[in-house]
Structure formats: C-alpha cells, structure tokens
Amino acid sequence: MKIDGFRGQLITADHADYETARAIWNGTVDRRPRLIARCSGTADVAAAVRFARDHDLEITVRGGGHNVAGTAVCDDGIVIDLSAMRAVWVDRAGGTARVQGGALWGDVDHETQAHGLATTGGIVSHTGVAGVTLGGGIGFLMRKHGLVVDNLLAAEVVTAEGSIVRASADDHPDLFWALRGGGGNFGVVTSFRFALHPLGPTVMAGPVFWAADDTADVLGFYRDFAADAPDELGTVVRLGTVPPLPGIPEDQHWRPAIAVNCCYAGAVEDGERAVRALRGFGRPLVDLLAPSPYVAFQSGIDATVLHGWHYRWKSTNLADLSDETIAVIADHAYAAGSPRSCVVMFHFGGAVVRVPHEATAYAGRDVAHNIVIEGVWLPDESGEHAAAETAWARRFLQALQPHRSGGVYVNFLDFDDDTSRVREAYGDHTYRRLAEVKAKYDPDNTFHHNKNIRPG
Missing domain, CATH: 3.30.465.10 (Uridine Diphospho-n-acetylenolpyruvylglucosamine Reductase; domain 3)
Known part of the structure; x- marks a missing residue:
C-alpha cells in the first residue's frame, strides 16, 4: 500500500509492528485497523487525510492513545498516528x-x-x-x-x-x-x-493518606480546606487502596484509603504553610507531601495506570461536597472488587472560573468538583472483574445523580456513554455553536471517531 506524498511508516496487519502499533492505553479496546499511518510530520498527516477521503476509509487519530474510550483506533479503517511526532x-x-x-x-x-x-x-x-x-x-x-x-x-x-x-x-x-x-x-x-x-524545579507536592474508615471526616475537612485554599494550591482526592509506590511502607500496600494529593505552584516555603493544616488533620497513614522535583511529581502515579490494563470509567460534575454527597462517596468508593479500581476527584475554582464562559468551548468552569469512577483490572482478570467493576462504576454514578451539578468532562466519557452525554458536557448553547463550526470545517463529519459533534 502506498500514499502519495507520505514519508512516514505504513503499518498493515502483516507488519511485524502491527500488534504493538494498534495497542492503546486501555487494554479493553481491541480493534484492528486496515492501515496505521505513522506520520513523520504535518505533510504526512495531510497526505493521510486525503488518502483516507479518496478511498472512503474510516479515520481515527492517535496522539497519545490515552483516551479511555479508545477513540484512537478503529476497525478496518486508517489510524493517523502521530506517536512519532513528539518534539x-x-x-x-x-x-x-x-x-x-x-x-x-x-x-x-x-x-x-x-x-x-x-x-x-x-x-x-x-x-x-x-x-x-x-x-x-x-x-x-x-x-x-x-x-x-x-x-x-x-x-x-x-x-x-x-x-x-x-x-x-x-x-x-x-x-x-x-x-x-x-x-x-x-x-x-x-x-x-x-x-x-x-515554576520549580522544586515544588511542595505529594499525597497524604488516611484510612478508609476516616473518609467522611477527611472529606468534611477537605471541603472547607479546599474552599479556602490559595489559587497556587492544586489538589486531587483519590479513594481506593494505597498503591505500592516508592516511599510507601510495604505493610500499607493495598490498604483501603483516601488520599489528598497536592501541588503548590509557588515557593516551597509558602507551600509548606498552605498544606500545614491538611498534614495535621487526623492520623495519616502515610505522608509523602514534601519538596519534590516537579517532573518527578508529575510522573509519580504513572505506575498506577499502566498501559494495557483494562479500564472502565464513569464521571460527572458535582454541585458541592455536601454531607449527603460525602456519605454517598464514602459508601460506594471502597465497594469495588479490584484493588486497582479507584475514585478520583478534582477541585476547580481559582483561575478556571475567572475566564469568561464564551472565551472557549470548555463549558464546566463553574464546577466545584469533578469526580471520575475508575474500574481497573488486569488483562488476565477479565473474567473475574470486567462485569463487576463496570457494574460498580455504574451503581456509583447512579447514586450520585441527586448530587450532580449537571455536565461532565468530555475527556472522561467512556465508549458506552451515549451521545446525550456529549451534549451534556457542553450544554445546549455551546453545543449548537460547536455544531456550526463543525459544519464549516468538517461538513461530512469525516472526523467522527471521537465524542462526536454532528455538523449543524
């Protein structure tokens, strides 16, 4: 197979690299494209798009290949693969x-x-x-x-x-x-x-863990702590088990726990003051919050979400962390069957909310928190965990329904989230505006292997 004007690598099913090239982060996705066009630059991408249009091929686009829904790869079409373009x-x-x-x-x-x-x-x-x-x-x-x-x-x-x-x-x-x-x-x-x-290169960053039994108390404290936090302090809450990461004592590995992971975007000494109350709350199991190279911190949880593991996600925006919401989270977060499954919650506010709504297509600026429920299991555990972890995530999302603020982060939508959730991610006004832009730049919906917005 040949593409005019293409200088990268063309990979078909008989190529030695085909199995590796079609694999993406979420191991539940098992699709077999007809052709993978690994591009060397923009000219290759343009050539591959024209080739696909001329030959009526379905198109997917692979950047990092990390989207949980597996939108980077399709069956019997062409993958426009940018993985060699990392400069x-x-x-x-x-x-x-x-x-x-x-x-x-x-x-x-x-x-x-x-x-x-x-x-x-x-x-x-x-x-x-x-x-x-x-x-x-x-x-x-x-x-x-x-x-x-x-x-x-x-x-x-x-x-x-x-x-x-x-x-x-x-x-x-x-x-x-x-x-x-x-x-x-x-x-x-x-x-x-x-x-x-x-920024950096050293920042005040890292997680603090508490026992799962303390979840309601920790989240009650965190609600006020986060609301009063300076803009420099970013926090992400994780509920699940203690992962076997460097610096964590072996006797704590896989213990059910809640963690608040922090990064202070400013001077280390200011960060130390900003997190002092958090570190002093209750009886932490493990405290890894300390001066750290930013690069090391940013890769600190990589080993908890490895390529090839199996993932199913459910997500929503939360109106707030009311006592009722906290009770639902505490009741469901540790009910997963796999020790790798977890719940992750992001805190917004600060600079996010100060950007005008009309400035970008991102629609969730007024959200207090976003929560993503992550069912995770190993490939050889598929029979044991696939249905159970998916059911857990769905039950959890359903239990959160009365506490949602409306909306969802589009990057957290899984492949079985219906099309109504794409509209939910944007709201009617922004969705209509996006559909108009789509009609101008892609009237035939050539790029539809994604969280699709139809031309309108």
Whole structure:
C-alpha cells in the first residue's frame, strides 16, 4: 500500500509492528485497523487525510492513545498516528512552547522544566498532549494558571479536506475557539503553542493518606480546606487502596484509603504553610507531601495506570461536597472488587472560573468538583472483574445523580456513554455553536471517531 506524498511508516496487519502499533492505553479496546499511518510530520498527516477521503476509509487519530474510550483506533479503517511526532521546542525569552501533536505530558514537562517553566498539564506523564488539550485540560496548575486551553495560543490543524491551517485569536478564530474544549471534531492538530509560567524545579507536592474508615471526616475537612485554599494550591482526592509506590511502607500496600494529593505552584516555603493544616488533620497513614522535583511529581502515579490494563470509567460534575454527597462517596468508593479500581476527584475554582464562559468551548468552569469512577483490572482478570467493576462504576454514578451539578468532562466519557452525554458536557448553547463550526470545517463529519459533534 502506498500514499502519495507520505514519508512516514505504513503499518498493515502483516507488519511485524502491527500488534504493538494498534495497542492503546486501555487494554479493553481491541480493534484492528486496515492501515496505521505513522506520520513523520504535518505533510504526512495531510497526505493521510486525503488518502483516507479518496478511498472512503474510516479515520481515527492517535496522539497519545490515552483516551479511555479508545477513540484512537478503529476497525478496518486508517489510524493517523502521530506517536512519532513528539518534539517540544521552548522559547524561553517568549515564555512559550511549541509541542507536536504526538507528544506526551512528560515530554513537555521534561523540556519546559529545564528552563524553570511549566504549563497546566495532565496528572499522568504518559497522557497525550493532544487529547488532554482538546477536551479542555485539567491538572494541578489549573487553579493558578487556568486550564490547558486557557494557555493555548495557537494550533496547526489539518482539516477534513487535507488543508493545513493555523488557528489562533487572529487566524480562523472560530476554529480556535472550538479546539479549546470541543475535542477532536474539527481536524488533526499537528502542533500546539502554549504559554509557559515560572515554576520549580522544586515544588511542595505529594499525597497524604488516611484510612478508609476516616473518609467522611477527611472529606468534611477537605471541603472547607479546599474552599479556602490559595489559587497556587492544586489538589486531587483519590479513594481506593494505597498503591505500592516508592516511599510507601510495604505493610500499607493495598490498604483501603483516601488520599489528598497536592501541588503548590509557588515557593516551597509558602507551600509548606498552605498544606500545614491538611498534614495535621487526623492520623495519616502515610505522608509523602514534601519538596519534590516537579517532573518527578508529575510522573509519580504513572505506575498506577499502566498501559494495557483494562479500564472502565464513569464521571460527572458535582454541585458541592455536601454531607449527603460525602456519605454517598464514602459508601460506594471502597465497594469495588479490584484493588486497582479507584475514585478520583478534582477541585476547580481559582483561575478556571475567572475566564469568561464564551472565551472557549470548555463549558464546566463553574464546577466545584469533578469526580471520575475508575474500574481497573488486569488483562488476565477479565473474567473475574470486567462485569463487576463496570457494574460498580455504574451503581456509583447512579447514586450520585441527586448530587450532580449537571455536565461532565468530555475527556472522561467512556465508549458506552451515549451521545446525550456529549451534549451534556457542553450544554445546549455551546453545543449548537460547536455544531456550526463543525459544519464549516468538517461538513461530512469525516472526523467522527471521537465524542462526536454532528455538523449543524
């Protein structure tokens, strides 16, 4: 098979690399594309899009391949694979970075921290830059520096026609607005330009764990602690078991526990003061909150979400952490069958809420917290855990229904979430506006293997 104007690697089912190339982060996804076009640059992406259109092939786009729904790969179509396009160029004087579409957040952190700079990114270093960004982008730095999309300055995009355009506030501003939260609906983003901010290289960061029996008390304390926290303090709550990570005593491994993971985007001494009350609350099982290299912190939980494990997620936004909501969380969080299953809760506010709603397509700015219920099991446990973990996640989400604020983070939607949840992620007004942009740049819905917005 040959693609005119393509200089990258073409991988078909008879290729030695085919099985590896079609595998993505979520091991439950087992799809067999007809062709994987591993691109070497933007020109290859454009050539692959034109080839797919000419041959009526289904198109998926792989950046980091990390989306839980498995949208990066399809059966019997073409995967436009950006995984070889991982370069990051830092303009220290200008305070920006240009990042190729196949880069991972670990690539960005590695290069930017060499200059004492960073931008909001995912909380796992092997998460793909493209997927996180296009959905909105939440992470530890968002309360101080905004969402990932609030730091996006420009993007290079290959459209459904195979044309190459630049999207920014001045060039194709409608497309630029839609890219900042509207997902992969509008084209293939081959590079991003981000604003950077001084940070690190050492930050006050890490988790504090308490026993599962203390969950209601910890969440009650955390509710007030988080509400009063400075913008510099980003926190993520995790409920499940204590993972067997470096620095955690072996006798605590796999013990049911709640953790509050922190990162202070400022001076270490200021961070120490900001987390003092949290560290002093109750009787922690393990306290790993300490000065840490930012790069090491950003990759600290990588081993708890490995490639090839099986994942099923359910997610929603929460109105608040009322006593009733806390009771539901405490009652359901530890009922999973797999010790790798967990619940993760993100705290918003700060810079996120101060950006005008109309500025980007990301619609969840007024959310207090987002919760994602993660069923996780190993490939050889599929018979034992697949149905049980999926059922647990669904029951948990159903129990949270009375406490939802409406809306969901589009990047947390799984493959069995129906299309109504995509509209829920944006609300009617933003969804209609996105559909109009879709009709302009992709009227035939060429890019539909995603959390799809139909042209309107």
